[in-house]
Amino acid sequence: MDNMNSSSNLLSIIIIIIFLIVEQSTVFCLSRNNLTFDCVPREKKALLRFKASLSDPSDRLSSWKTKYTCCSQWVGVECDKATGHVIGLSLGYIVTEDDYIVPTRVSMLPSDQMVDSYLLELKYLRYLDLSLCDFQGSSIPASLGSMKHLQHLNLSNANFSGVVPRQLSNLSSLRTLDLSSSRFYRFDDSLIVSNFTLIVDNFTWAISLSSMEYLDMSYVNLSRTKDLVKVLGTLPSLVDLRMSYSGLDNTNIPHTNCFNSTLFTKIQHLDLRQNNFEGEFPCFLQNMTALSFLDLSYNFFNSSAHKPFPRLTNLSYLDLSWNYYLNHSADWISDFMWDKYCCLKSLNLRGNKFHGDITGVFKNISKCPSHNLESLELGSNEFHGHLCEELGELKQLKRLGVSGNQLIGEIPIILGQLSNLEKIDISHNAFEGTLSNAHFAMLSKLVTFDASYNYMLKFRVGYNWVPPYHLKYLSLASVQIGTRIPDWLQTRKALTRLDFSNCSITGTLPKWLSSFTNLTYLNLSDNHIEGPIPELASTMVVLSLSNNMINGSIPDSLCRMKSLEKLDLFSNHLSGNLPDCWENLENLYKARLSSNRFSGDIPNSIGGAYNLRFLQLNNNRFTGQLPTTLKKCTWLLVLDVGENKLSGKLPDWDIGRYPDGLRVLRLRNNEFSGIIPFSYCQLFNLQIMDLAQNNLTGNIPHCIGNFSGMVKNAELHGEWWGVSLSEVIKGAMMEYTKISFYVVNLDLSSNHLVGEIPPELTNLAGLKGLNLSHNHLRGRIPRKIGDMDSLESIDLSSNNLSGTIPESLSKLTFLSHINLSHNNLSGRIPTGPQLQTLNDTSNYEGNSGLCGAPLLKQCHVNNEHDTEDDDDEEISYKIYLIASIISGLATGFWGYVGVLVFKRSWRLALFKRMDVFIGKMLG
Numbered sequence: 001m002d003n004m005n006s007s008s009n010l011l012s013i014i015i016i017i018i019f020l021i022v023e024q025s026t027v028f029c030l031s032r033n034n035l036t037f038d039c040v041p042r043e044k045k046a047l048l049r050f051k052a053s054l055s056d057p058s059d060r061l062s063s064w065k066t067k068y069t070c071c072s073q074w075v076g077v078e079c080d081k082a083t084g085h086v087i088g089l090s091l092g093y094i095v096t097e098d099d100y101i102v103p104t105r106v107s108m109l110p111s112d113q114m115v116d117s118y119l120l121e122l123k124y125l126r127y128l129d130l131s132l133c134d135f136q137g138s139s140i141p142a143s144l145g146s147m148k149h150l151q152h153l154n155l156s157n158a159n160f161s162g163v164v165p166r167q168l169s170n171l172s173s174l175r176t177l178d179l180s181s182s183r184f185y186r187f188d189d190s191l192i193v194s195n196f197t198l199i200v201d202n203f204t205w206a207i208s209l210s211s212m213e214y215l216d217m218s219y220v221n222l223s224r225t226k227d228l229v230k231v232l233g234t235l236p237s238l239v240d241l242r243m244s245y246s247g248l249d250n251t252n253i254p255h256t257n258c259f260n261s262t263l264f265t266k267i268q269h270l271d272l273r274q275n276n277f278e279g280e281f282p283c284f285l286q287n288m289t290a291l292s293f294l295d296l297s298y299n300f301f302n303s304s305a306h307k308p309f310p311r312l313t314n315l316s317y318l319d320l321s322w323n324y325y326l327n328h329s330a331d332w333i334s335d336f337m338w339d340k341y342c343c344l345k346s347l348n349l350r351g352n353k354f355h356g357d358i359t360g361v362f363k364n365i366s367k368c369p370s371h372n373l374e375s376l377e378l379g380s381n382e383f384h385g386h387l388c389e390e391l392g393e394l395k396q397l398k399r400l401g402v403s404g405n406q407l408i409g410e411i412p413i414i415l416g417q418l419s420n421l422e423k424i425d426i427s428h429n430a431f432e433g434t435l436s437n438a439h440f441a442m443l444s445k446l447v448t449f450d451a452s453y454n455y456m457l458k459f460r461v462g463y464n465w466v467p468p469y470h471l472k473y474l475s476l477a478s479v480q481i482g483t484r485i486p487d488w489l490q491t492r493k494a495l496t497r498l499d500f501s502n503c504s505i506t507g508t509l510p511k512w513l514s515s516f517t518n519l520t521y522l523n524l525s526d527n528h529i530e531g532p533i534p535e536l537a538s539t540m541v542v543l544s545l546s547n548n549m550i551n552g553s554i555p556d557s558l559c560r561m562k563s564l565e566k567l568d569l570f571s572n573h574l575s576g577n578l579p580d581c582w583e584n585l586e587n588l589y590k591a592r593l594s595s596n597r598f599s600g601d602i603p604n605s606i607g608g609a610y611n612l613r614f615l616q617l618n619n620n621r622f623t624g625q626l627p628t629t630l631k632k633c634t635w636l637l638v639l640d641v642g643e644n645k646l647s648g649k650l651p652d653w654d655i656g657r658y659p660d661g662l663r664v665l666r667l668r669n670n671e672f673s674g675i676i677p678f679s680y681c682q683l684f685n686l687q688i689m690d691l692a693q694n695n696l697t698g699n700i701p702h703c704i705g706n707f708s709g710m711v712k713n714a715e716l717h718g719e720w721w722g723v724s725l726s727e728v729i730k731g732a733m734m735e736y737t738k739i740s741f742y743v744v745n746l747d748l749s750s751n752h753l754v755g756e757i758p759p760e761l762t763n764l765a766g767l768k769g770l771n772l773s774h775n776h777l778r779g780r781i782p783r784k785i786g787d788m789d790s791l792e793s794i795d796l797s798s799n800n801l802s803g804t805i806p807e808s809l810s811k812l813t814f815l816s817h818i819n820l821s822h823n824n825l826s827g828r829i830p831t832g833p834q835l836q837t838l839n840d841t842s843n844y845e846g847n848s849g850l851c852g853a854p855l856l857k858q859c860h861v862n863n864e865h866d867t868e869d870d871d872d873e874e875i876s877y878k879i880y881l882i883a884s885i886i887s888g889l890a891t892g893f894w895g896y897v898g899v900l901v902f903k904r905s906w907r908l909a910l911f912k913r914m915d916v917f918i919g920k921m922l923g
Contacts, residue, residue: 038069039079043086046121047077053118060091078127085124092131092154120146129154131178137161140179140198145170154178156216160198164220169205174212180242181219197221207234216242218271223247229254229284233264242271244295249276253284264288273319274298286311295319297348302326307336316343321377322351330360330383337361342368346375350401354378357385358407365390372396379425380404387426389414399423403450407431411457416441423448427475432456443468452477452499467492475499477523485510485524497521501544509534509550514557524548525568533574539563546570546592553577559584570616570724571595583608590614592724594640597621602641607632614723618666619643626651638723640666642690649674650696661685663709664725668747669693676701676748685709687744690727692771696751700772705760710744710767729769730793730817745769749795752776757796762787773797773819780804781825786811793817801825805850810835822846828859 038044044066051064063075070086071079078088119125125147131154140160144153145167153171156178164179171177179198200217203225212235222228222243232238264287271293278300285291291312302325309315318341320326326349333354337347361378365371371394383405391400392414400415403425410433411426419442431454440446440461446468451457452475459481465488467474474492477499483506489498490512498516501523508531509524519537525546532552533545538560551573558564559581570592577600578593588609599621606615607629615633618640625648626641639662650672662683668690675698676691683689687709724737727745736743746764749771756779757772768790777799785794786808792815801823809815810832818838826849829835839854851859 039071039077039084039086043122044070046118047074047086047089050118076129080124083124086122087124087149088127089119089122089125090127090129091133092129092156122147124149126150126173127152130158131156133158135159139163140165140168142167144168147171148173150174151211152176156180157182162199164198164200166202166205169208172208172211174209175237176214177209177212178214178216179220180216200225203228203231206231209235211237213237214240216240217246218242218244219246221247222252223249225252227254228252229282237266239266240269241267242269244271244273244275246275248272250278253277253282265290267291269293271295272299277301278325279303280305281308285309288312290314293317297321297323299323300325306332307339309336310340313340314343315341316345316372318344318346319348320352321348324352326352326354328354330354330356330358331363333361334364338364338367342370343372345372345396347373348375348377349381350377351380353382355382355384358383358402358405359385359388359390362388362390362393365393374420375399377401378405383407386410387412387415391415392417394418396420398445401425403427403429405429409433411435411439413438415439416443418442419444421446422470425450427452427454427477429454430456434458434460437461437465440465440468444470446471448473450475451479454479461486461488463487471495472518473497476503477501479503481505483507490515494518499523500527502526505529508532520563536561542566544568545572548572550574554579561585562587564588566590568592569596573597575599577601578603578606580605582606585609586611588612589635592616594618594620599623601625602627602646604629606630609633610635612636614638616640616724617644618726622646624648628653636662638662638664638666638725640664640725642666642668642670642726644670647671647673650677650680650691652677652679661709664688666690666725667694671695673697675699678703681706683707688725688727688746690745690747691751692728692747693750696748696753698753699755700748700753700758700761700777702758702760704746704758705763707746707764710746710764727769728771731795731819743768744790745771747771748775750774754778756780757782757801759784764788766790768814769793771795772799775799777801781806781820783808785809789813791815795819796823797821799823804828805830819843820847825850828852829855 047064047070048066051061054061061075063073064070068074070077071084076090077086078090079085080087119128120143126149128147128150129152135158137159139162140155142165145165148170150171151173153174153176157180168177181198199221201224203222206212215238223246228248232241264284267288268290270288270291273295274297276299277296279302281296281301281303285294286309289311292314294312294315294317297319298321301320301323333349337344358378373394374396375398376394377399379401380403383402385407386409387402387407389412391412395418397418398420399422401423404427407426407429408431411431415424416439421443422445424446425448427450431451435451435457447470449471450473451459455478457479459476459479467488471492472494474495474497478501481500481503483504485500485505490510493516495516496518497520499521502525505524505527507529509529511534514535514537517537518539520539520541522536522540523542523544525544525548527548529545529548529550531550533550533555535555535557536543538557540561541563542565543561544566546568547570549572553576554569554574556579559579562584564585565587567588567590571594573596575597578598580603582603582605586609589611590613591609592614594616595618597620598617601624602617602622604627606627610632612633613635614637616638619642622641622644624646626646628651630639630651631653646667647670650667663685665680665683665686666688669692672691672694673696676696678701680689681701681703684706686707689707724735725743726733726735727743728734728747728749729743729745744766746767746769750773753772753775755777757777759782762782762784765788767788770788770791770793773795774797778801780803781796781801783806785806789812791812794815794817797819798821802825804827805820805825807830810830813834815834815838818835821842821844823846825847829844829850829852831853836853841854844850844855851857
């Protein structure tokens with residue numbers, strides 16, 4: 001019995017001990033799980049010193065304080081739960097390809113100092129993410145190679161430059177490495193363009209990274225590397241490889257003698273887009289049998305293979321878009337698409353030369369027992385024919401794009417049965433017929449619908465039609481939708497983009513547009529809309545209402561559109577003063593308010609929109625002077641304030657300095673006075689300078705020949721595609737839109753300019769139009785005017801020019817308009833293949849001394865030698881000038897010496913002064 005009691009007591013004690021152990025363990029584990037412990041003191045101090053070295057304007061690291069535990073309360077810090085060592089440091093941002101705006105980023109010390117002084121203290125660091133931090137163009141620190149526990153290193157978009165250090169080869173535990181960059185992001189609403197470039201000159205250091213699973217070198221310059229296939233083939237664990245925008249071509253990755261290795265069989269994701277590959281697809285692709293994602297877009301591949309990737313049967317994503325030279329029939333697509341690629345979920349063939357009847361793409365669709373395709377992009381090719389009923393087989397389809405082809409006929413109603421569709425783009429074709437409710441019957445998930453520029457297509461839905469609930473993007477430009485903005489639209493307040501341009505809409509803008517608080521893009525241009533602009537959402541990024549009959553003033557809501565980038569109110573009946581709130585529009589880069597009835601002064605606040613690239617206020621009723629605050633707009637490419645009543649002197653300040661300089665300065669038909677400022681000669685990139693029809697005086701500056709934008713082979717700026725400009729060329733006002741950036745014109749006509757035409761003008765060999773007419777210019781036409789071999793139009797009429805017409809004019813092979821009338825020119829009119837086609841006598845009238853065709857006045861013997869006489873006269877004039885100078889010097893010299901010879905008192909006084917002077921010098 002005693003033994004039993006003893007055993008019972010012992011068992012009770014054991015149970016109590018076990019309970020206490022479990023309780024304490026639970027408390028310990030809970031405390032560890034909650035990370036209430038602090039990190040190792042030495043590492044905490046290193047992190048605090050690291051923070052002190054940073055510029056952190058967004059106060060992102062505000063939690064990094066001594067009173068807080070760094071393992072649980074510091075942003076971006078991760079610790080080992082058992083030891084307290086810092087194992088993860090993340091200061092980066094998660095940014096997807098669709099993101100455009102990210103917060104203000106952290107600025108760093110020079111990178112070597114940052115790593116050597118602070119981060120090397122974190123000896124157990126496994127994860128380091130400094131993506132989207134700002135290292136201001138410094139090099140990647142070689143000392144990173146000593147952090148041998150690192151498994152994940154992300155330095156993407158961090159503004160590093162220079163050669164990637166080979167010491168990274170020491171990171172043998174590294175599993176992911178991201179050194180990628182991208183062209184730009186927007187930080188806190190300010191455009192940041194990365195000018196820094198990382199370079200890899202020898203990639204053999206990567207051979208030792210045997211644990212590497214993910215490698216992203218996008219936007220890293222790899223053009224110097226050789227035999228990348230062999231190097232990458234030594235990475236047995238590599239699964240994801242990204243080398244887009246890297247300057248690669250066939251010399252970096254040869255298409256023949258491929259490295260024969262089974263190691264490539266593990267790669268599942270390969271991105272080689274935007275490089276310079278050409279010809280056949282690389283043969284090493286055939287080894288990548290596990291590949292599920294392949295992007296070869298934006299290259300120059302031109303494969304002749306009937307079935308290009310016969311072994312890649314696991315592909316789910318294939319992008320061959322924008323290869324330009326891929327030229328196969330629709331049957332070619334069908335043969336490989338429905339034969340071995342039934343797993344394919346996304347196929348992008350946009351921007352090639354695929355051709356034939358589009359129905360051929362779907363002819364073998366029955367070969368796939370199940371259809372997994374979710375995205376099909378066939379846009380911008382050369383397909384013709386009708387959309388076929390076989391589309392209805394693609395039950396999983398989410399995105400369909402066939403824009404920019406030559407498709408005809410009606411849209412099949414079967415499209416409305418594909419209930420998973422989220423995006424449809426059938427724009428820029430020749431579809432006809434009527435889109436009705438039936439075409440949208442089951443499209444409850446539809447987000448984007450674009451049928452624009454199908455001019456014969458009608459959009460007719462019932463009055464009570466309810467659009468798809470998720471619809472955010474609707475474009476029906478140049479589609480027949482009726483004469484009014486449809487009422488069913490007001491139920492879709494989630495819309496972010498709406499384009500009803502060129503739809504023959506009449507009436508006024510509905511007030512309910514102001515309730516579309518998510519709208520960022522609104523284009524109602526080229527209609528017949530009347531009435532005022534209603535208050536619109538402050539979320540607007542693009543607002544285009546051009547070519548209507550809208551009246552009234554600009555609403556106050558414009559001042560709240562802080563994200564606005566493009567404002568186009570061209571050709572309406574708008575009036576009143578411009579709102580004085582332009583400093584709120586810091587993102588605005590294009591403002592076209594021309595051809596309205598605006599009046600008053602241009603507000604000084606316009607300089608606050610300092611990101612402006614295009615400012616067009618022409619053809620209004622503005623008065624006063626140009627505001628000097630415009631000098632803040634250093635990115636200006638186009639400044640057009642012509643056809644107003646602006647006055648005062650031409651502004652003498654530098655505008656449009658960076659990075660490409662002002663391309664268009666158009667001030668014509670105002671009341672400006674004074675001289676042409678010499679500072680304009682610093683606008684080297686000008687392609688159009690139009691100061692015509694003002695009250696300018698003085699000479700044409702000789703430095704006008706500095707305009708490099710008007711010389712041969714000038715680099716024309718494609719960014720202003722579609723900018724509309726009106727210029728007088730070939731004697732008539734002409735409007736240029738799509739080709740405006742090819743116009744190179746100098747027009748100083750109808751002013752009060754005097755003096756001679758500076759010979760430096762003939763340096764502008766790229767000039768297409770030259771108009772100096774209706775001034776008071778005198779002297780001769782520059783003899784080398786024929787060197788301006790791009791000239792198409794020249795007008796020097798109504799001046800006081802004299803002498804002969806230079807023979808070099810006959811060399812101008814593109815000349816199609818010339819007017820030299822009403823001057824004092826004389827001699828024979830030059831002849832030449834192009835000049836002889838310009839046989840209108842009015843081009844030369846009012847010059848009594850001219851003779852020869854096309855004038856009826858015959859040239860006599862005296863006239864035959866006019867050119868030679870003029871040359872002799874010029875030489876004689878030079879000789880006379882030189883002789884006069886020599887004579888003057890001789891007269892002055894002998895006059896002075898003669899006085900000394902005959903005037904003894906003067907001679908003695910001079911010698912005395914010389915004695916005193918020499919004495920002082922020697923003393």
